[in-house]
Amino acid sequence: MTIDRGQTARRRGSATMSRVSAAAAGGTWTKKAPLPVAIAEIGVGEVEGKIYIVGGSEKKGLNPPTASSNYNMMYNPATDTWQERAPLPRNLGHVGVAELGGKLYAIGGFTGDVHMHPQSLVIVYDPKTDRWSELQPLPSPRGSVAVAALDGKIHAFGGRTSEKVVKRSTPHAPDMFIGIGTVTTHDIYDPDKDEWSQSMPLPGPPRDHMGIAVLGKKIHVFGGRINDFSDLLDRHDVYDPKANTWTLASPLPRPRSAGAFTVLNGLLIYAGGECTPGGEISTPNAFEDVDAYDPKTDTWVHLTPLPQGRHAFGAATVAGIAYFAGGALVCGGGVSTTDLLALTLP
Numbered sequence: 001m002t003i004d005r006g007q008t009a010r011r012r013g014s015a016t017m018s019r020v021s022a023a024a025a026g027g028t029w030t031k032k033a034p035l036p037v038a039i040a041e042i043g044v045g046e047v048e049g050k051i052y053i054v055g056g057s058e059k060k061g062l063n064p065p066t067a068s069s070n071y072n073m074m075y076n077p078a079t080d081t082w083q084e085r086a087p088l089p090r091n092l093g094h095v096g097v098a099e100l101g102g103k104l105y106a107i108g109g110f111t112g113d114v115h116m117h118p119q120s121l122v123i124v125y126d127p128k129t130d131r132w133s134e135l136q137p138l139p140s141p142r143g144s145v146a147v148a149a150l151d152g153k154i155h156a157f158g159g160r161t162s163e164k165v166v167k168r169s170t171p172h173a174p175d176m177f178i179g180i181g182t183v184t185t186h187d188i189y190d191p192d193k194d195e196w197s198q199s200m201p202l203p204g205p206p207r208d209h210m211g212i213a214v215l216g217k218k219i220h221v222f223g224g225r226i227n228d229f230s231d232l233l234d235r236h237d238v239y240d241p242k243a244n245t246w247t248l249a250s251p252l253p254r255p256r257s258a259g260a261f262t263v264l265n266g267l268l269i270y271a272g273g274e275c276t277p278g279g280e281i282s283t284p285n286a287f288e289d290v291d292a293y294d295p296k297t298d299t300w301v302h303l304t305p306l307p308q309g310r311h312a313f314g315a316a317t318v319a320g321i322a323y324f325a326g327g328a329l330v331c332g333g334g335v336s337t338t339d340l341l342a343l344t345l346p
Helices: 006-019
Strands: 028-031 038-040 043-047 050-054 057-059 072-076 081-084 096-100 103-107 110-112 116-118 122-126 131-134 146-150 153-157 160-170 173-182 186-190 195-198 211-215 218-222 236-240 245-248 260-264 267-271 290-294 299-302 314-318 321-325 340-344
Touching: 043 096, 043 103, 043 314, 050 103, 050 314, 050 321, 096 153, 103 146, 103 153, 116 160, 116 173, 146 211, 146 218, 153 218, 211 260, 211 267, 218 267, 260 321
Parallel strands: 096 146, 260 314
Antiparallel strands: 028 340, 038 057, 043 050, 050 072, 072 081, 096 103, 103 122, 110 116, 122 131, 146 153, 153 186, 160 173, 186 195, 211 218, 218 236, 236 245, 260 267, 267 290, 290 299, 314 321, 321 340
């Protein structure tokens, strides 16, 4: 395992940000057909040119958001239309999602408010039959796990076990009880054997609400939080499955968690997140930042900000356009949106 060189990487990242190709800078945002429901804390995946929104915390009218849902909504970029598909067999929020072999895998999640009741459920969706099937569960229940598929395997990093429950009081919201307790666990699922095995854990602190993406033959894990949305990380770790080693890459320009992430034009895109410094629950303090990482230069560059700050949303790329769906428009949950935003780069 590589020795932590966070301070070196942080200096290098800030000093060389301007060297990223000018072609990556900027970006244009456009609105697409809104989601059928206002929803946040979703899982998002792409299968054969269609984008799927899985689970999430639904907001109806003036009612408080639900903790979880069984939604499975499909967006077709070619027609700019939505269609409801076979629902999840169980209500979930903060579920990890990855595509492998033309199927969508949903892993872990929470069924209760504010990270309560983590799940070990692992299910797979086949778009051709419009059916879900249950698979071998996670070795331990957890939600807000970072999930990615590479070389026929699915990797599940970190997440929240909610082993401890704490009370949180804020000036602008009712008291709430929050599940805390994050891990560095790294589990690998083999779909041919329907079994899990453990591998090299995340370096650094335990965390959840991370960004994750595959670039080339490596998995990038970035940002996240240790427990609360004030325990934010700018950390950027890269896993090489072939060597079973971690290295530290240039950190995020600003620490944040619960943003949306995808790969566009060979760049890792990270948008939004919570919360800006001084942000409080139920106030509009989600990040508007959109940043792109170029693995060739190990640098980040700022792109055109989101039209409005948000977190707890998800993203996927189809035909050179990155789509960002749903999310919460305030810090700590609350006001969810039906927005579907599309990002194109020059």
